[in-house]
Amino acid sequence: MDKNYFIKLLQRYLNGNATEEESTFVEKYYNLFQSDPAALDSLDRDEKKILKNNLRDEVWQNIFRLAPQAEKGRLITFRHIKFAVAAVLAIAFISSLYFLQKKPSNSSSANTITKNTKVETKKNRVIFLPDGSTVILSQGSKLNYPSTFDGMATREVYLEGQAFFDIRHNKQRPFIVHTGNLQTKVLGTAFNIKAIPGEDDIVVTVKRGRVSVNDENKILGIITPNQQITYAKSKVKSLVRTVKNESYLTWKQEDLLIDNLTISEAAKLMEDRYNVKILINNPEIESLRFTTTFSKNATLEETLNSICLFNGLVYDYNKKKSIVNITP
Numbered sequence: 110m111d112k113n114y115f116i117k118l119l120q121r122y123l124n125g126n127a128t129e130e131e132s133t134f135v136e137k138y139y140n141l142f143q144s145d146p147a148a149l150d151s152l153d154r155d156e157k158k159i160l161k162n163n164l165r166d167e168v169w170q171n172i173f174r175l176a177p178q179a180e181k182g183r184l185i186t187f188r189h190i191k192f193a194v195a196a197v198l199a200i201a202f203i204s205s206l207y208f209l210q211k212k213p214s215n216s217s218s219a220n221t222i223t224k225n226t227k228v229e230t231k232k233n234r235v236i237f238l239p240d241g242s243t244v245i246l247s248q249g250s251k252l253n254y255p256s257t258f259d260g261m262a263t264r265e266v267y268l269e270g271q272a273f274f275d276i277r278h279n280k281q282r283p284f285i286v287h288t289g290n291l292q293t294k295v296l297g298t299a300f301n302i303k304a305i306p307g308e309d310d311i312v313v314t315v316k317r318g319r320v321s322v323n324d325e326n327k328i329l330g331i332i333t334p335n336q337q338i339t340y341a342k343s344k345v346k347s348l349v350r351t352v353k354n355e356s357y358l359t360w361k362q363e364d365l366l367i368d369n370l371t372i373s374e375a376a377k378l379m380e381d382r383y384n385v386k387i388l389i390n391n392p393e394i395e396s397l398r399f400t401t402t403f404s405k406n407a408t409l410e411e412t413l414n415s416i417c418l419f420n421g422l423v424y425d426y427n428k429k430k431s432i433v434n435i436t437p
Contacts (some may be wrong), residue, residue, distance in 0.1 A: 234366040247271040365403040383409040
């Protein structure tokens, strides 16, 4: 739920202006913590972050589940959002808290955070790394990365599956992706890695910048935009070739989960997805956070309507110039 909306909801409740539905939601939320004010004391910061993410995912899953089937294909209204949040928030919170308190200390869950964060996704998902780099992780893939790169000579992550990386430039701190015996090393660039478990080939393709690929013994190749290196694990051989189009990125156009992204971050994704320029001239708007799913079949207008509806914003779309302005 958007923080600003929740604050306004509390203000309406205190002023006696909240609806019955809103009042019930606030009271359930308050009573939950009043009954056990130290409920979260046993959780560390990372576990609280997991709890927050689990709760948010549960809320949004129920928002879409509760939307009437008859309205499938239409935008979810603000009334639906309020109803769904009020109906499931307390239950989702308690369920998430129970999961965290009862999970074994040696759990191998994809959500368990120790030194590293391990993400396993059932649908395409956007991940923002600690240095601000962006990763789009394909469904069924796993990414393991540290909670911070501070104090490290390199920025290293471990991939199993397929992902598109857009890496922030840092000459002093190279970025390295580990995929089995291969290491893909960059300073700042955009590239795709396909390393599907069970498949013999590992494929690295560069969209922007330059990438160095090596195994345990030697450099296999240095590739630039529109070049691709394929490494056959069984033969321990590699091949560099030129790609004529971006067909290797078609998987990115599937349904995409954006989790706790700012409006500004989501705008960058929409610019790439819909080939438009999105302008946001208000810092407060840029920092608003939300969670949703970009449907592969949704038009730009449908996606903008959904985002703006939930965050209380409006937009203007100039189709001739392919420019979108988002304002309060």
